[in-house]
Amino acid sequence: MTGDTRDARAEALRRAFDGAFAEARTVRDDAGVEALLGLSAGGVRCAVRVRDVTGLHADRRVTPVPGGAPGLLGLAGLGQAIVPVYDLAFLLGRGADAAPPRWLIVAGGGAVALAFEHFDGHLLVPADAVGAETGANAPHVEAVARTPGGPRVILAVSALVGTLRQSLAVPATWKEPH
Numbered sequence: 035m036t037g038d039t040r041d042a043r044a045e046a047l048r049r050a051f052d053g054a055f056a057e058a059r060t061v062r063d064d065a066g067v068e069a070l071l072g073l074s075a076g077g078v079r080c081a082v083r084v085r086d087v088t089g090l091h092a093d094r095r096v097t098p099v100p101g102g103a104p105g106l107l108g109l110a111g112l113g114q115a116i117v118p119v120y121d122l123a124f125l126l127g128r129g130a131d132a133a134p135p136r137w138l139i140v141a142g143g144g145a146v147a148l149a150f151e152h153f154d155g156h157l158l159v160p161a162d163a164v165g166a167e168t169g170a171n172a173p174h175v176e177a178v179a180r181t182p183g184g185p186r187v188i189l190a191v192s193a194l195v196g197t198l199r200q201s202l203a204v205p206a207t208w209k210e211p212h
Contacts, residue, residue: 066161070179072154072186073137076128079186080150081157081179082139086191089113089140089147096134096149103201107134107149115144122148125194126174142195157181164188 070081071090091112096119098108105124109116119138123129125148135149163180174197176190 068159068161068164068179070157070159070181070186070188071139072157072181072183073122073139073150074152074154075135075150076123076126078123078126078128079154079184080122080126081181081186081188082141082191083188084156087139087141088144089138090153091138091140091147092136092153094138110138110147112138112140112144112147117145117147119147119149120198122150125198126189141191142198146195146198148191148194154183157186 069084071084071087072079072081074080089112091110094110094112096108096110099106102108102118105120107119107121110119117140121135123135133151135151137150137153138147139150140147157179159179159181164177165180166177174190174194175187176193177188179186179188
């Protein structure tokens with residue numbers, strides 16, 4: 035195989051590889067599909083909209099802080115930021131877990147992390163499989179999604195972060211980190 039043939043083959047493989055991602059992106063951006071992250075917190079099968087999350091981390095060290103707010107597990111270094119980490123099960127009214135949660139999602143523009151037990155995967159759900167909240171008396175639930183594994187409540191992440199800000203008396207002029 036000559037150098038020119040190898041270069042042409044490498045370029046064809048590069049285009050095919052890049053094209054596969056472009057194709058998948060088109061499917062995810064389809065208005066008829068809702069992109070969700072499936073998770074479990076406090077025994078509740080939940081989902082969050084991918085657009086509401088700026089990061090997903092596993093097995094991050096969380097350093098406890100003395101005298102923290104209820105549900106505050108501590109602080110974690112995520113990238114170049116140190117963020118407060120809250121127990122999602124506690125925030126959902128399910129009580130704190132006995133074992134520290136393994137997973138973190140970053141929300142509120144990177145201002146806070148929510149800790150939970152199980153990450154169940156990325157879910158692409160038809161938009162017509164997402165319905166209005168059913169009045170299940172669960173805080174911070176905005177909708178319910180019918181998924182192949184059964185129904186999941188979709189959490190209103192921005193409302194949850196807003197509640198945290200109010201409980202901590204964060205000024206309204208506080209800006210999100212960029």
